[in-house]
Amino acid sequence: MSDLISILMPVKNTAPFLKDCIDSIINQTYINWELIAINDHSKDNSLEILKAYEFQDSRIQVYTNQGKGIVAALQMAYEQSSGAFISRMDSDDINALHKYDNMLKQLQNAGKGHVALGQVKYFSADGVGDGFQKYEQWLNGLISKGNCFDEIYKECVIPSPAWMLHRDDIDRIGGICTELIPEDYDLCFRMYKNEIQCLPSGDIILHWRDSPNRTSRTHEDYTETTMLALKCHYFLDIDYKEENNLIVWGGGKRGKYIAKYLVQRDIPFTWVCNNKNKIGHEIYGVVLQSVEDLNAIENKQIVVSVANRDERLAISEECDKEDWETYFFC
DSSP, X not given: OTTOEEEEEEESSOHHHHHHHHHHHHTOSOOXXXXXXXXXXXXXXXXXXXXXXXXXXXXXXXXXXXXXXXXXXXXXXXXXXXXXXXXXXXXXXXXXXXXXXXXXXXXXXXXXXXXXXXXXXXXXTTOOOHHHHHHHHHHHHHXXXXXXXXXXXXXXXXXXXXXXXXXXXXXXXTOSOOSOSSHHHHHHHHHHHTXXXXXOOOOEEEEEEOOTTOHHHHOGXXXXXXXXXXXXXXXXXXXXXXXXXXXXXOOSHHHHHHHHHHHXXXXXXXXXXXXXXXXXXXXXXXXXXEGGGGGGOOSEEEEEOOOOHHHHHHHHHHHHHHTOEEEEOO
16 A cells, blocks of 8 residues: 555564553554564564564564664565555654654655654653753754754764655665664665755654663664764765865864774865864874964865864854854764
8 A cells, every 4th residue: 555654673672662662553543554573583572572463463574583683674674564654663662652643644745855753752761861861852953943964963863763754765765774884873874865855843753762771872883983984984975075175173082083084095184173282293194283273274174073062062153153164073
């Protein structure tokens, strides 16, 4: 059917949360969906729970991952799906009951070339920390305006269980997953690269669970290093202009990673920072210069990697005032 929604859900050791998750799908106001659940070699009783739901509801299909890991699971789920509309679910989260109804209407009204979104609300048995509260506020602010890609180099700007795309757009941008990680951030960048338009939303459609064992906290694919590598890869692929003068602003850990990445690929750049103890020193064959030297450089593309929030705000104000082309990697 043309309005069938395929929900792709990798499952790995989430038995304590799985029933609440699946019930939040079964109880949706929109009923024309299929859930493609891929058991990724769980060691708890996740598979038993999935099979029980599959027996009860013909819309639920359960498979065992023929590969290993979330990328292989998502690729397998996509291959088994048949809906014209594709969404993803994480097996420890809970949907608002109008989630798929809302997103489908958005896509039907807007047509192909768009991604439907919804806002998120973090929850945790131990309470939600200040960092996650700030991330939630920032993320929902972007989603409310539909300008997510304006800040794509900061963090992953589309929550993985809170989007919906037309199948044709998934295929056009290269599939549900590539080999690049983290897979959810990679998907965001491929949407951005292929000019998928974000549809604004003011509705909370997902209750996003935080727990100490959550994959994004524990798996090596979600470290700061892998995130930076992905940002650098897509910046060079999408936004970098060889005719401009590339600037790396910041001499800390992130700045050093970015500088090393560029040096290894023979990308010329100027490296600046505010730290007097680092100015004039050579790292990776590049001498760090003072920020004051920026005024003498024309046609700048600036990548900012400064960790301190107050410093970032000051840099943002200065770059806006001077109308410099700036990308914040932090």
